[in-house]
Amino acid sequence: MTTSNQDRSAAELKRVLDTIERLRIQRQQNPGKIVSRIQNMKRFTQQELNDEACGTYKNLLMGRSRRLPDRQTLMDIANYLECTGEERNDLLLSAGYVPIPLPLSDRQLDRVLDQTRSMMHQLPYPGMIVTDVLDIVGYNEAFCNMFGLSDFSFASNPPNMIDLHFNKDMPIRAASSFDEKSRARWESHGIVGIQTFKSHHPALFVDPKYARFHGLMEKYAELREFWNREAWTVEQDLKTAKYFLARQPGSAERRPIRYNQLHLAVTDQAYPRIEFFVPADESARQVFAAWGCAIDCSFKSGPYA
Template identity: 45%
Template sequence: MDVQLNLHSEPKVLKMLLGEIETIRTSRWQQYREESHPMLKRFTQQELNDEAYATYKNLLTNRSRRLPSREAVLAISNYLECTSSERNDLLLAAGYLPEHHELEGRSLKLALEQSHLIMNALPLPAFIATHKFEIVEANKAFCLLYEIPIEELPPQHRSMIHLHFNSEYPIRSRSTFDATAFQLWESHAVYGIQTFKQNNIYSRYDAWYLSLIRQFNEINDFKAYWSRKAPDSESDISQSKVVMARMGEGNEWMPIRLRQIHISVSSRMYPRIEAFLPEDEPARKLFTWLGCPFEGILQDKLKSYIC
């Protein structure tokens, strides 16, 4: 629902909106005055008029006094490559409610606490992830399964991207041991990146997002997968993972099949629990050794969370 405006306030609101737009537009124009924009944008008033809002010049010259719709404001913000904060400034200036795509503050804290309780009650290898793909916490079964002490990793490496791509950690080598496993690893890599991009599409110009991508680009051939598209909707996380695992040091390595599932704890997609189910008999035996027997009571408990 948008904030309602009366007819007397609309000219004042329009003036405020145009002021905010021009402040951001001028900032972008100055930023790319000396260097070329990757898409050759010039951020002029005429270009904004041509590319984002066809009556923008009319608004500036008072030939039109009609307040742009919410959709128009969002189109202008996309053209201007606004950060989430700048986009909300434009929406508020136009009298529309701001957008909040992720939980913050106390709401986020409560969601993380609930995730912690559910993960500890769910006897499966699992970890808690945020929309930035940060791994907030992982349970003992997950750490044993992949032989990764999450709490001992550098904070900047506690992410799904690092664990999947970084050759310093065992997931990549143990998930690419033959052609079939490598193909599945690639499929999950592409799907994961596309999920990250889609979920954070409104934050792609935010400082945290740009900083994170710079960090990711330093990881082994991450750039090669950044722009790749998933072949189709079936070639994604719905497929099994194939990894090499063992029941403790000194025991024989064996390939097992796992399926990754997502458990959200609020109306938002994140934070959420990423858990793993056994897909074949070797995996079920390993899960029993991990203290996660996927039989009877576990299956019933899992249904209570995902139904």
Template identity: 40%
Template structure:
């Protein structure tokens, strides 16, 4: 423990508390890999932590440095130690940094979801309501009709995630989006962008059991894993974000099937990034005609359909 390190008694109380938190986590990880080697051969030694995450760590331990590591360095230490969100925030608090904001839960989440569903009633565009895991909480009538038939109500709650549903061959999303080479390229760019968005939004949760279980669930669907394991550079992400979505849409009045262009936009419903509405805006005249036709029928009352 920290008390056995020379000079620890002379350390400022805040630094001593922080180092104790780090060492408790490090030793726990070291014990875990003693009988079960880490996939990346981590040993979780003090020297390895120094080399991989915090160059001044050993100096801090022996008292040659008494400067609290920066917030960025603490996040690197937390990544190296594969911290849960609670453990990560405990490190930040020990160093007197503000904790990372957790996602909405309980009554706050339910209120935000209610606001999101109400807002979708006013949108003249196909839209869905998602949480930070990209779980689909609700869809509006225009979205339902654009992708009809869309049997989302028959899919178990735990499987209603955009990332897996858009890969399934038994649902209309992929078939309607990959009808030629250009459309396939736009679909591939869109799903790659969605995967990166999921990773970025949940970066601090990546060592939580629910995250790892969810990723395994995603990877069991079609060819999802090859997209998940792709390395995407920032410049490519920017290009992907700008690509319009190409889709085969049916005009609800004439019955004609047309190629349409749509732009995906995010609409916040609270002070957090999630939950949010993802709406599909028409970019060309065929798309405007299709979306208008979807809203012109008696059945299109723009009610948000909760997927219970």
């Protein structure tokens, strides 16, 4: 390594250590600002950080090691320090790593949502618009008809996808878990969605913006029960149809159908996006057609989170 490269590497490592130390000292001096449930168990010392997150940290501080921590190690350090999304990106950028995507600003989100609503209303399928925290901020008439939600008013209190999955007062849960097989599919889909959400939101127990999600955890026992469970992989969830007891227009009779859940993103970010639903068997195609929905689709399916 040339002298200039060595100097750059040393300067980069110094920036990383300075950023870590700044965050660590902030935690020590202002523990009350940390919203994590385990904050009182941590002392946020250099030795503790070394023991809990980065086994070479003391060596880095003392100059015995000059190897820049890899991206995952920096994320482990960020988890230990209970960093917000912005703080995680400060840490990643100090080391020259690509930052994690952050939510759109309010103005950007409003503009993208206008585009998303226009796209959704052109889809010949039941659909809803979902944000990065799984809030449902729009839906079409076919969505309400297919899932028996026409009598629910979402305008005053927009639901979350977690509500749709777990709320016993909404018809989707009962109609999606009507026998042993459908119940197992409902459960596996919920677990995959929870694990996906956790992986996409590493600051879940740190950033105050997740306060509503914490309330949902208290509201739904299954959400807490499934929190640390593993079921299928995301790929398995994508490939396997879901079950639903659907009714035809003007009839109280219900028939079991299978459908796939798909998504369309409007920008290069994953959210906001349209979640929509297509039939996966002949019974479903008949029900969808009766509600005026298209019966053919070549899209690939996607998870709810």
